[in-house]
Amino acid sequence: MKQFLIFVKKEFMHIFRDSRTILILLLMPAIQIILFGFALSNEVKNIDIAIYDQSHDAASRLVIRKISESPYFNLVASVDNLNDANKLLQSGKAKVVAVFESNLYNKILHEGRGSVQIITDGTDPNTSNAVTRYVQAIIGEAQLDMTHIALPVTAELSMLYNPQMKSSYSFVPGVMGMILMLICAMMTSISIVREKEVGTMEVLLVSPMKPIYIILSKAVPYFTLSLVNLTTVLLLSVFLLGVPISGSIFWLIIVSVIFILVALSIGLLISTLVDTQVAAMLISGLVFMMPVMLLSGMIFPVENMPFILRAIVQFIPAKWYILAVKKLMIQGLPVGYVLTEISVLVGMAVVFTTISLKKFRIRLA
Amino acid sequence: MSKGFSDREKVIEVSGLTKKFGNFTAVDNISFDVYKGEIFGFLGANGAGKTTAMRMLCALSIPTSGTALVANFDTMRESDKVKSNIGYMSQKFSLYEDLKVWENFRLFGGIYGMNEKEIAEKSNLMLDELGFMSEKETLVKSLPLGWKQKLAFSVAIFHKPRVVFLDEPTGGVDPSTRRQFWELIYKAAHDGITVFVTTHYMDEAEYCDRVSIMVDGRIDALDTPRNLKIKFNVEGMEGVFLKLARGANRKEI
Numbered sequence: 001m002k003q004f005l006i007f008v009k010k011e012f013m014h015i016f017r018d019s020r021t022i023l024i025l026l027l028m029p030a031i032q033i034i035l036f037g038f039a040l041s042n043e044v045k046n047i048d049i050a051i052y053d054q055s056h057d058a059a060s061r062l063v064i065r066k067i068s069e070s071p072y073f074n075l076v077a078s079v080d081n082l083n084d085a086n087k088l089l090q091s092g093k094a095k096v097v098a099v100f101e102s103n104l105y106n107k108i109l110h111e112g113r114g115s116v117q118i119i120t121d122g123t124d125p126n127t128s129n130a131v132t133r134y135v136q137a138i139i140g141e142a143q144l145d146m147t148h149i150a151l152p153v154t155a156e157l158s159m160l161y162n163p164q165m166k167s168s169y170s171f172v173p174g175v176m177g178m179i180l181m182l183i184c185a186m187m188t189s190i191s192i193v194r195e196k197e198v199g200t201m202e203v204l205l206v207s208p209m210k211p212i213y214i215i216l217s218k219a220v221p222y223f224t225l226s227l228v229n230l231t232t233v234l235l236l237s238v239f240l241l242g243v244p245i246s247g248s249i250f251w252l253i254i255v256s257v258i259f260i261l262v263a264l265s266i267g268l269l270i271s272t273l274v275d276t277q278v279a280a281m282l283i284s285g286l287v288f289m290m291p292v293m294l295l296s297g298m299i300f301p302v303e304n305m306p307f308i309l310r311a312i313v314q315f316i317p318a319k320w321y322i323l324a325v326k327k328l329m330i331q332g333l334p335v336g337y338v339l340t341e342i343s344v345l346v347g348m349a350v351v352f353t354t355i356s357l358k359k360f361r362i363r364l365a
Numbered sequence: 366m367s368k369g370f371s372d373r374e375k376v377i378e379v380s381g382l383t384k385k386f387g388n389f390t391a392v393d394n395i396s397f398d399v400y401k402g403e404i405f406g407f408l409g410a411n412g413a414g415k416t417t418a419m420r421m422l423c424a425l426s427i428p429t430s431g432t433a434l435v436a437n438f439d440t441m442r443e444s445d446k447v448k449s450n451i452g453y454m455s456q457k458f459s460l461y462e463d464l465k466v467w468e469n470f471r472l473f474g475g476i477y478g479m480n481e482k483e484i485a486e487k488s489n490l491m492l493d494e495l496g497f498m499s500e501k502e503t504l505v506k507s508l509p510l511g512w513k514q515k516l517a518f519s520v521a522i523f524h525k526p527r528v529v530f531l532d533e534p535t536g537g538v539d540p541s542t543r544r545q546f547w548e549l550i551y552k553a554a555h556d557g558i559t560v561f562v563t564t565h566y567m568d569e570a571e572y573c574d575r576v577s578i579m580v581d582g583r584i585d586a587l588d589t590p591r592n593l594k595i596k597f598n599v600e601g602m603e604g605v606f607l608k609l610a611r612g613a614n615r616k617e618i
Contacts, residue, residue, distance in 0.1 A: 003476055006472060007476070010464070013463070200459050203473075203521075206425060206448060206451065
């Protein structure tokens, strides 16, 4: 036990003496949270819009005024023919053009219908979709103002759990999964493989130190660091991004600790498979990080993936973790709803640890 | 070299030691004894089975058959006791570069179960002997290679093991540093630590009390350097080595 503590101390010294690494490890989570929270949002704002108004009456003016007042739009030009409108779209000066037909007000009053054409740049389908919805909403509002008659049936949208449709709600669990995986899996495997590469591992194996202690003592500092990062990420999300922790903090932390253990065991597994630090970095980066980002449902919804990908996704630990965090943190569900996720993660931790300890022992024989 | 080792205590006793990897016999039924305080040279071309044999003696690898007793403990059944009684220095330089000189001593002393006081006294003593006292607080990575190697050796014998295994300890250093290194080896042997050393340098083989030469997994020659030279009728150890290696079937790896 005393040997173990001496060893853990040594591991901490390695980390703290490497000032660049420690800086990256502690700052990266904060930077990622801030990046994903503010810069990389999939909300669409400040869209450059151009107007082609053939009507110039009360109806079109009302809609245009509402558009220019909206935080979503940025009125860049008013044109008087379709050619100019096209040019604006082509040059990228406008992302969307709203074309008002002539006599709009009269048509609405007498025929009960009028039309506004919305032309968007389809190369960016997400923005196009959002823009169309925004313009529709504005027109609907203007219509209500003018006629004081609401549409016979209106859909009352109510976004559960995320009423303001903030994208940080969906990114925070993803970033948590990514950071914990990165620190635990990548850093643990690199630090073990480094000893193999440098040659100190041989000396340790010849010593009376038990191999399992060597491995465990490697995991302790990264486990601790992960807890620090987990705290940073949670504090930043709550106080900076305004993402609430709706459910039990206790269970959120328990689930995170289980996920950290899974990531550590993956790190151990990688370290038994490769002999160079570069290989360890590539494997943890390509095989474990990329799927976490692309397949865990953090960016692209799992439900939309083809069957094979959906099957693969089931084996990605981060997918289960992100799901659990969404339920516990954002939806505020009681722990009963995440039992599946918890048991899958525990199972993964057990399997990976068993395999890596077995492999480590085989290497010794 | 007629120190008369044979009547002294045996520290390593190997009999019929064999290691097979599938159909390949890496170490083929080797037997030899090493005596207390002896400097035992373990020579052989690359791929002759030196490393595999040494790994078995260090209880890192399990023999297919045969036994090895190191410091009177069986490497198979009492590997823990074997490990506490040996020191090891690998051909790769093996200290922690981001730890200070004394921290390396403290770490390895701690691993071998020495207490803080022992460690402090011993490291001061060793640093003093090496003339390294001024570098006590220096990070190992800023030391020149020759110093690192001397330091690695001091760390390997820090816990006063019965045997120290040196795997090509002087690779890549200049001849004068190598001589200084061998002075340390002599001193350790004088203090009763048995030295088991593999080397590529034939001039170093001359410094050993006895030398064994492995060819194709077998030990083809084992005697004092002087007797070997007489037996093979050559000038230096280089000649002995070449005559034996000529009979090798395995290619150099």
